[in-house]
Amino acid sequence: MTASPLYLDDLTVGDTALTDTHTIDEQQIVEFATGFDPQPFHLDREAAEGTFFRGLAASGWHTAAVTMRLMVTSGLPLADGIIGAGGEISWPRPTRPGDVMQVRMTVLEVRPSRSKPDQGLVTVEADTFNQDGDVLQHLVTKVLVFRRPTGA
């Protein structure tokens, strides 16, 4: 991928980007959970053993948040930023302390707006996986992308 800012005009179905990695640890998991998802399986290693997760697991929303950071800092360099309208998200398996997270973005659809000539919606698939290739999160999201301004 080029690092030049990308406009709608620059995107094609099948374009991909592979982000940098982020290593998650127990402290990050507990800190996020304390603020946003205070449940035993996200907060305490020992308490987590006796739960469905059989050990400490990151909140799914923490996995989503780290995924966003990786996409923003090293994913497709969209000119006006990554403006998500929503999407479908699933967590096939929990993110664990020590996981080295990385995201593969793939453009699934590029759809210019009919009513707003300066913008369009791009459907992006973003798979977050760990060092073993296990998929931690599957996200298909619609992102608002602007056309290259006239004269730019």
Place this chain on the structure above:
Amino acid sequence: MTASPLYLDDLTVGDTALTDTHTIDEQQIVEFATGFDPQPFHLDREAAEGTFFRGLAASGWHTAAVTMRLMVTSGLPLADGIIGAGGEISWPRPTRPGDVMQVRMTVLEVRPSRSKPDQGLVTVEADTFNQDGDVLQHLVTKVLVFRRPTGA
């Protein structure tokens, strides 16, 4: 709603819960964005003015994280916690500094597992809105819920 822990057996389509509120402010928005979504419209009030958002807006993932906190601490009191498998999420409008966030949970479907007699999947709609009734986030999520243990 009762505060007693709820098992799959206790849930019925149409059950609702209204959470406590959470007031979000500029500091929280900037702090979350710094960690997870470092883009101008989430980081800096003045820089945000010139963007699509026309002012500081919370990251959608921040809205999702606060929603989760409200559901965990004051939503449907599921006996084994809120274990989400994923779902569909959308942000009809941005969360702004000063928004008083609240979540209305509604049970849309209760489906006992065919293969695992001790559990089932419950589809929950969770609408996050502000003090004006504006919907900030619409989430439909599938949650893993366990049956009441024999003898409990």
